[in-house]
Amino acid sequence: MALVVMKFGGTSVADTDRIRNVARHIKRETDAGNQVAVVVSAMAGTTNQLVAWTKGAAGESVVEPREYDAVVATGEQVTAGLLAITLQAMGIAARSWCGWQIPIVTTDAHCSARIAGIDGAAIKSCLATGEVAVVTGFQGIEPDGQRIATLGRGGSDTSAVAIAVAIEADVCDIYTDVDGVYTTDPRMVPKAQRLAKVSYEEMLEMASLGSKVLQTRSVELAMTNGMRVRVLSSFAEPESLEPVKKGAWPEIGTIVCDEEEIVEHQTVSGIAYAKDEAKITILRVDDKPGVAARIFGPLAEANINVDMIVQNVTADGAHTDMTFTVPASELPRSLKVLNAARQEIGDFQVASSADVAKVSIIGIGMRSHAGVAARMFAALSEKGINIIAITTSEIKISVLIDAAYTELAVRTLHSTYGLDAE
Ligand code: ASP
Numbered sequence: 561m562a563l564v565v566m567k568f569g570g571t572s573v574a575d576t577d578r579i580r581n582v583a584r585h586i587k588r589e590t591d592a593g594n595q596v597a598v599v600v601s602a603m604a605g606t607t608n609q610l611v612a613w614t615k616g617a618a619g620e621s622v623v624e625p626r627e628y629d630a631v632v633a634t635g636e637q638v639t640a641g642l643l644a645i646t647l648q649a650m651g652i653a654a655r656s657w658c659g660w661q662i663p664i665v666t667t668d669a670h671c672s673a674r675i676a677g678i679d680g681a682a683i684k685s686c687l688a689t690g691e692v693a694v695v696t697g698f699q700g701i702e703p704d705g706q707r708i709a710t711l712g713r714g715g716s717d718t719s720a721v722a723i724a725v726a727i728e729a730d731v732c733d734i735y736t737d738v739d740g741v742y743t744t745d746p747r748m749v750p751k752a753q754r755l756a757k758v759s760y761e762e763m764l765e766m767a768s769l770g771s772k773v774l775q776t777r778s779v780e781l782a783m784t785n786g787m788r789v790r791v792l793s794s795f796a797e798p799e800s801l802e803p804v805k806k807g808a809w810p811e812i813g814t815i816v817c818d819e820e821e822i823v824e825h826q827t828v829s830g831i832a833y834a835k836d837e838a839k840i841t842i843l844r845v846d847d848k849p850g851v852a853a854r855i856f857g858p859l860a861e862a863n864i865n866v867d868m869i870v871q872n873v874t875a876d877g878a879h880t881d882m883t884f885t886v887p888a889s890e891l892p893r894s895l896k897v898l899n900a901a902r903q904e905i906g907d908f909q910v911a912s913s914a915d916v917a918k919v920s921i922i923g924i925g926m927r928s929h930a931g932v933a934a935r936m937f938a939a940l941s942e943k944g945i946n947i948i949a950i951t952t953s954e955i956k957i958s959v960l961i962d963a964a965y966t967e968l969a970v971r972t973l974h975s976t977y978g979l980d981a982e
Pocket residue numbers: 569570601602607608635697698712713714715716717
């Protein structure tokens with residue numbers, strides 16, 4: 561018997577028919593004698609609707625984070641109840657659990673809380689009686705036990721991994737509307753291929769660089785705890801999949817695991833892109849010690865995340881230009897903060913644009929291969945794509961380009977590194 565956590569995303573539970581389909585996936589596992597804890601998202605579109613309602617209610621004023629959480633956490637509660645009812649109707653013992661009932665204790669950072677601890681005992685004893693535990697994703701309860709808190713958009717993935725860790729599950733299966741993790745977005749590049757296995761580190765980069773398959777925090781959590789995660793499609797015929805067996809589950813979808821388990825490493829395993837950054841250029845600031853600190857200090861204090869940074873030398877040697885990126889949604893606020901710091905920074909002109917995209921190549925193989933960056937830059941230049949900024953880490957290289965060239969850049973790099981399907 562295996563202990564399995566199965567997580568189903570919004571499109572997988574979009575209506576009562578889809579929920580019945582999910583119940584069949586669960587039945588396949590319970591019929592095989594497995595113990596199952598399920599984590600569910602809100603039905604497709606529900607969270608967006610709930611968020612829109614909070615904004616509508618607040619009008620011109622700011623939405624109070626605690627009440628935002630009280631509203632948006634309801635989506636998952638509906639799905640959990642409906643799935644438990646569906647399972648019961650199929651003759652499978654089941655009950656729903658809200659975050660606070662377990663409890664899943666979070667930090668008190670409402671709207672983007674982190675999981676601080678989960679007591680797995682209640683779920684474990686529920687499972688031991690042969691019942692399926694259906695748990696709401698995305699939510700928990702803050703430390704003083706007074707209010708519901710949510711984990712940020714996409715947070716159900718993190719709930720699932722955290723629960724899998726807490727109950728020492730054999731595997732955490734994330735069911736979604738695609739059949740795995742791809743070398744790049746298949747909607748953009750039809751020749752994208754499913755990865756049979758991907759390392760935690762690569763997945764972490766992919767998630768934080770814009771692949772929407774898993775929430776970044778869920779990958780962090782899986783990596784630190786060595787929890788194996790499979791990404792697979794709920795749209796597959798439930799009975800066509802093999803149930804999990806202890807220690808030897810079938811290799812369906814994409815397995816996110818330790819790099820040691822991956823025999824063959826491509827230099828580059830994936831190409832990611834993100835269009836949600838904006839660039840700011842500060843022109844002609846003094847080129848002397850302390851200027852960077854005076855620019856980025858106020859942004860940091862305002863909690864604005866700066867990503868890529870390039871500093872140029874200008875011809876006169878006394879001044880410099882500084883280009884950097886911030887989340888596009890934070891552009892207006894960033895400009896305000898910079899203007900307010902004009903006194904400290906010294907006089908400068910500023911230019912900004914949200915028409916940029918960040919395109920990244922990711923691969924563990926980069927550690928041991930030279931010339932990966934040179935090849936990337938050459939491939940882009942052949943297509944006439946100008947690079948505005950570059951950042952690198954041990955296993956990724958990101959370039960900032962004009963947004964209009966995103967698709968061309970992604971396709972070009974995908975074939976440059978031999979990722980195109982035959
Ligand atoms: N329902 C939440 C959202 O749409 C959490 C999740 O689905 O992971 O962001």
